[in-house]
Amino acid sequence: MKHTLMSGFSFLHLPFKWTYREHKGQMSTFITVIGTLGAIALLIAYGLVSTAKMTGDSLAYQAINLGGALALAVNSGYHGAWPSAILNIVWTAIGVFTVGRFVARKAARTP
Template sequence: MNLLQIMIEVIGWTAAAIILASYVLLSLGKLEPRGAAYQWMNVVGATGLVINSGYNGALPSAGLNIIWAAIGLFTLWNVRRISRADRC
């Protein structure tokens, strides 16, 4: 296994741990579903899994995680937009 493959594996396992941690924290009531921390954990985790699964040729997983990250980014944008509208 060369250095690139090791880095890809580390990215994948770290990403999986981040997504799992976000779910555990959400389930324990430590994070809010529309909160920035939860959404960013999902965006970062999904991005890492896109890198890992894309490199390994697991295109269905890569596609799913692209959508997963896009949902997180959309939610962050939407929450921020609503928050700004409420201040006006």
């Protein structure tokens, strides 16, 4: 019997069966889309700050950076590009810290 990813769920009577290779290909495509969206987000944020349409100390800029870096960290880690993954993990940590400061300041101002 050929082992498939969904073979343990035969009671579902699905009209298809995913092989591991098909699943891996779909996951790779999904991860690539996530990484591409992360790169686009970082480029948009950089472009907005560079053209003075957004400030580097704004919550929007920090949130875009956080999301973009997280997406690229996932993509880089999945593909084994460890220097890029580590860079983006650190970038994400900085984003989490900075967004956390924004949230804490806002909470302190709210009565």
